[in-house]
Amino acid sequence: MRVYIPSTLRLLGIACTAGELGPAPLTAYAVTPALREWYAEGDAEELEYAAMAQAARASVGLLAADPDTARRRVVVAAEVSAVPPADGSVELGDARLELHVVIPWTTVAAVHLDAAGAGAMVGKAADLWDAAQNGDDDALFALDSCEGEDLLWYATQEVPDLLAAERSRGGVTGPS
Template sequence: MRVYIPSTFPLLDLACHAGEFGPAPLTVYAVTPALREWYTEGDDEELEYAAMAQAARASVGLLAADPNAPRRRVVVACEVSAIPPANGTMELGDAQLELHVVVPWTAVAAVHLDATRATDVVGKAAELWEAARNGDEDAVFALDSCEGEDLLWYATQEIPDLLAAEGPRGTKA
């Protein structure tokens, strides 16, 4: 099953060099029963996109926690064999799951990230993350604005070169 791991450039660099995403537990996003029930008319591709969008939003939270990380959302798509069952507390439309295992780098299928032109929009959303979580309408609007930015797709073999080009902590080398 495909899961989406929210990340940042520094966390992606760490996982690439460590050969895994961890430690467990990991918050990931996937097509859950709650998501499937919410999008009753959605096909598999639309459901996957919705799960990835939730992971991209979570990436903004990670950026808010790391003011030195480049202001670009990073979502890592991975193929894993074991998905935990929903614990019954999920809200309708929620794609969030908790994995109690590390995810090996070999499970990475692709990486999605913002283009550099999105840094202002994403940076503003990261700056206002806590206010958005507290319901501030302007902050929620800034967070929602990120969804208007398309994530670029990178194959796994491109990631080391992408990280090298960005330099330490994801800043241009």
């Protein structure tokens, strides 16, 4: 099953160096029964996109918690063999899962990342994250605006070069 794990450039660098995403538990997003029921008319590709969009939104929350990292959403797509069933407490349309395992880097299929030009918009949304969580209309608008930005696709073998380029621009700090 394909899962989408929200991240940041700093966390991506740590995962790439460590050879795994963790520690467990990890919040991930996938095509869940709740998402399938909410988006009943969606085909498989649309459902995957909806799950990835929820992970991208959660990435803004990670950026809000780490103001020193580059203001670009990161979503790591990975293949996992089993996902625990929903416990019935999820809302209709929710793609969120909690994974109680560390995800080996070898299971990462791709990394999705905002273009550098999206930094100002994503940064504003991250700055307003708490207000958006409290229902502030302007903050929600800023958060929703991020969804208009497409995430770029990177193969796993491109990630080390991507991180090195970001380090040289000052966008990533932490392990090399």
